[in-house]
Amino acid sequence: MHFLLLKIASSVGMGLVLKHADARGIDRLAVIRVNYAAGAVIAFFAAVALGQKTLALNTALLAAVLGVLFVAGLVFWAKAIETGGLATSVVAMRTAIVIPVLASVVCWRETPGVLEIAGAVVALVALGLVIAEIVRPARRVPPPGERPTGRHAWGWMLGVFLVNGLVNTGAKLFQQEMPQEQSFPFQATIFVSAFLVTTVLYYVRKARVDRSSLLYGSALGAANLGNYLFLILALNVLPGTVVYPATAAGEVGLMALAGLLVWGERLGVRGWVGIALAVVALVLLQVG
Numbered sequence: 091m092h093f094l095l096l097k098i099a100s101s102v103g104m105g106l107v108l109k110h111a112d113a114r115g116i117d118r119l120a121v122i123r124v125n126y127a128a129g130a131v132i133a134f135f136a137a138v139a140l141g142q143k144t145l146a147l148n149t150a151l152l153a154a155v156l157g158v159l160f161v162a163g164l165v166f167w168a169k170a171i172e173t174g175g176l177a178t179s180v181v182a183m184r185t186a187i188v189i190p191v192l193a194s195v196v197c198w199r200e201t202p203g204v205l206e207i208a209g210a211v212v213a214l215v216a217l218g219l220v221i222a223e224i225v226r227p228a229r230r231v232p233p234p235g236e237r238p239t240g241r242h243a244w245g246w247m248l249g250v251f252l253v254n255g256l257v258n259t260g261a262k263l264f265q266q267e268m269p270q271e272q273s274f275p276f277q278a279t280i281f282v283s284a285f286l287v288t289t290v291l292y293y294v295r296k297a298r299v300d301r302s303s304l305l306y307g308s309a310l311g312a313a314n315l316g317n318y319l320f321l322i323l324a325l326n327v328l329p330g331t332v333v334y335p336a337t338a339a340g341e342v343g344l345m346a347l348a349g350l351l352v353w354g355e356r357l358g359v360r361g362w363v364g365i366a367l368a369v370v371a372l373v374l375l376q377v378g
Contacts, residue, residue: 093324094333098340100316105345107313108168109176109353111306118168119297122161123288124307129315130281137274145275149268153276156260157283161291163257164314166249174224174243177349178361181220181368182247182254184338185213189255190262191375194330198266209335209374212367219364221247223357258334261318265325277319281311339372 111121137143145153170179188210194200202210224243264276291297299307324333346365349355357365 093320094336096316097320097324097337100313100320101341102344103313104310104317105176106348107306107310109171112172116302116306117297119292119295120299120303121307121310122164123292124299124304125310125314126281126285126288128308128311130278130285132315133274133278133281137278140274142271142274145272146269149272149276150279152260153279154283157280158287159253159257160280160284161287163253166246166253170246170250173246175349175355177346177355178220178224179250180342180345181365182217182250184342185217185368186251186255187334187338188213190258190334193259205374205377209371213371216364216367216371219360223361223364261321262330265322270326273322277315335372335375339369342368
């Protein structure tokens with residue numbers, strides 16, 4: 091149970107850091123690059139401390155692919171937070187559990203029950219309602235000086251949904267097929283791969299790392315490392331059909347609350363119904 095709570099806390103921390111960095115106008119790419127450098131260093135020293143000094147080739151290849159997906163997912167999520175808000179972006183992220191649940195059925199022959207099937211359907215309905223909510227303000231022409239909201243947000247939301255589904259499926263693949271004593275080297279390789287990708291983008295974009303991006307990037311890296319590591323550790327002791335819904339429901343509720351109380355994000359009826367349905371869907375999947 092404590093791994094689930096730590097996973098939820100890490101994910102919520104990532105959202106809060108990204109939102110706060112965006113509000114302060116800190117270069118997003120610089121923050122993301124520092125985040126992966128910090129995560130790689132933490133994972134490396136953890137691996138050495140625990141005596142995990144080997145990494146199988148297939149595990150390394152999976153980690154390299156996931157590193158690219160990590161970058162895409164974090165960039166998409168940052169853009170989704172900027173254009174659609176924290177509360178709605180996390181619905182797109184967490185309803186993506188439909189993808190690894192489907193993979194569990196197809197690849198590992200886990201049999202879904204009626205509640206799990208119903209939960210998956212409700213999750214997709216929730217995602218549709220949230221996208222409809224953020225598309226609505228995009229049609230409004232903002233007054234001079236006001237940044238447009240909701241514009242292109244639906245595309246970023248779908249990107250968040252698809253990429254996070256693949257990332258979570260990768261965690262399930264590692265838990266099912268790879269040596270668990272390689273968890274920290276696996277994490278370090280993911281972050282090194284992601285750091286190399288963001289370094290190339292960094293020099294192409296000519297971004298600049300300053301003190302603020304170092305601070306926010308380091309905080310994001312620690313939370314990012316915990317987010318995926320605690321997911322894998324939770325999968326070692328609980329089935330995926332429990333871990334994914336339980337963590338997702340907690341993250342949706344807490345981030346929606348943070349968006350309302352901290353940043354004053356206002357949603358319409360469709361937005362709140364979508365968030366409520368997302369929580370219901372995740373509970374249905376867990377009970378099933």
